Amino acid sequence: MSSKAQLGFNASWSMAVGGMIGGGIFATLGVVIEVAGAWAWGSFLIGGLIALATGHSYAALTVESGKPGGVYRFLREQQHERIARWTAWILILGYTLTVAVYAFTFGAYAANALGGPAWMPQGLAVASIIVLAGVNLLGVGEASTLEIIAVWGKIAILAGLAIFGLSQWDAGDLAIPEQPGWIGMVIGAGTVFMAYEGFQLLAYDYDEMADAEKLLPKVMPASILTAIVIYIAVSLGAPMLVGAEAIVEEREVALASAGRAALGMTGFILVTIAAAFSTASAINATLFATARLARSVASEGEMPAIFAKTDKAGVPYVGVLLISGVAIFLAVIGGIGELVKSASVVFLVVFALVNAIVIRRAIGQLWIAWAGCLGASLAATILLAHKLGMI
Known part of the structure; x- marks a missing residue:
């Protein structure tokens, strides 16, 4: 264990929740409602249960290994070096995509509040990545402190919005013009997986955690359960304020409109602040862990050695800068839905693989791993078929 370990339960939970909720509800709510309609809450529930099962597997494997690295580490320990190397690259791509999503969402909400020229959302997206990369370069202490403050702030605002919406319950507000059936809920469950990937970042922060062997099995399910509750509450409460159809039409800034409907300009400002906190903390948490994954893999010769370079404080600054640069490019050219x-x-495939490793190694609760493996595999297949226009 590193002598620099300083992430306790609150900081570790905050890093995981920040990685999930930051992109989860602000970036995906409109996308999920578009494909699942009134069953969007079910999509978040199904996705959350698969994530919960996978969290169990991640914790069991990481504690058994006693080292950071997540699925990459697990595969290497089984002598699957080539698969491990490709999995590491795929994961880094997935995390870089999520940083781009978070930045895209940050830019959309901030520009919606500030107004300005058409280039402002992209400009603010770029600025958010640059600033949060700078925070990461300062080291773990600064990053974890920011995470704790940001997470508690956004949870308070999102919970207030959800409660206000639920107090005005009208089931008709959940419907959209072309209401999908149950298959839409399953497609939505696949779509939301980017919203749940944050918990696995803890597997890469193992050496940064205090008493990780005891802490990890507690903090992973706690963070996932927190995300499930928030997601379901907001997916049911926000449509009560503006209607599901409006959320789909304004999906890039939908919750800001819901906040305005709830409390006028005050609500609009509070939700915009929550969006800024959420996406900023998600960028921070994802950069923090992804750069350390790249450092770990590079130190073993499975990636270019440049990723293993660190500064005097042990921060993998090259990884932070390279990942940030690619994320900036994707945020500028990409669309939120795709x-x-x-x-x-990407994350569904990884989740299925992690659960399969647990089954093969026969550790933890195998029935939980089987549920996670089958659920992730099915969701990945259905989502991929949907992306290809087959369903």
């Missing part, structure tokens, strides 16, 4: 779905496919 970025979300592409990232979700």
